[in-house]
Amino acid sequence: MMSRRRLDSRSGPPAGLLADVQTPVSPEPLEAVYEVTGELGRGKFAVVKRCVEKTTGKVFAAKFLRKRRRGRDCRAEVLHEMAVLEAARNSPRVVNLHAAHETDHDVVLILEYAAGGEIFDLCVSEELLPEAQITRLIRQTLEGVHHLHQTNLVHLDLKPQNILLTSVSPPGDIKIVDFGLARRLGAAGELREIVGTPEYVAPEVLNYEPITTAADLWSVGVIAYMLVTGESPFAGDDRQETYLNVSQVNVDYSRESFSRVSELSVDFIRKLLQKAPEDRPNAAECLGHPWLWNQHPEPAAATVPVRPARERSCGAKWAAPPEDPEDKENFLESPHSYAKKVRLEEEAPATGDGDF
């Protein structure tokens, strides 16, 4: 079972909180405007329910955010989540905020409904997605992340549970949700001490080192790995083991599952799962990676491994795949490049003064 736990900062309001909200917060009871029909998801401080706007019949997702948490008034944090949604609203890859209501206990965000559910379900499903679909979803995720970063926002909780789909079958477009841990960069000095789910967060975040937009790109690498293999790359048997796997960048690229996709997928993921944040490409650079644009053949059946087409040349930013594509089977076995190794001990620590 994958953990949904979070560790927030310990005392005082965290840095980088947004305070300005434009959307009016209506005191009108939700039931006057919507018919609430069922639960869509739930976290530590929030419940999300499906609801139908009575006047229009339109379906929305209502996120009920508790204002009191651990005996403390957290209304500011809740409004921050709302303000981030507003700041990011120009991207079609970010879930749209339709309206907001407030009760004694909660602020309720009325969100665009993503009917296809979490891409998490695609990662744990028996039948993994064809490569062409995976690359489409990763492209869209990167478009959203690029937009956030352009707006000086970092999400900090990107994971397959927070990337939703407009429809499941065929897979629709992605919508990024859950901006509770998102922060604005640059305004109030260094950003540290905001930690999402250990399985998905970058080493510098786990180590309470300065946070940059590069942290989100790490998470995109984890998501890509999970869509390709159906496995969480860093999940250990316990939290301690997960921490260790992340901080040592202990990733298994030799999995059988990589044989069903082109070797460029490994190149893409490797570039994101680098310990030093400044070594990771930014979202725009990622969007130029050839894996995301190559024509991937649709497999006849999801279980039949596909022999990828010969890859195109990769352009300046990305090194060409080192192996001859004809050597596919050997390539995945190749011990010098793909053996699972604990190998980043000597690497210089992240300094946080990357180019973001």
Ligand code: ADP
């Ligand atoms: P939390 O902060 O508790 O993780 P999220 O915003 O991630 O809250 O919502 C929890 C879950 O509810 C999501 O993982 C998803 O399954 C579901 N959910 C959230 N927003 C929507 C939406 N707009 N449409 C459909 N389902 C949603």
Ligand code: MG
């Ligand atoms: Mg969530």
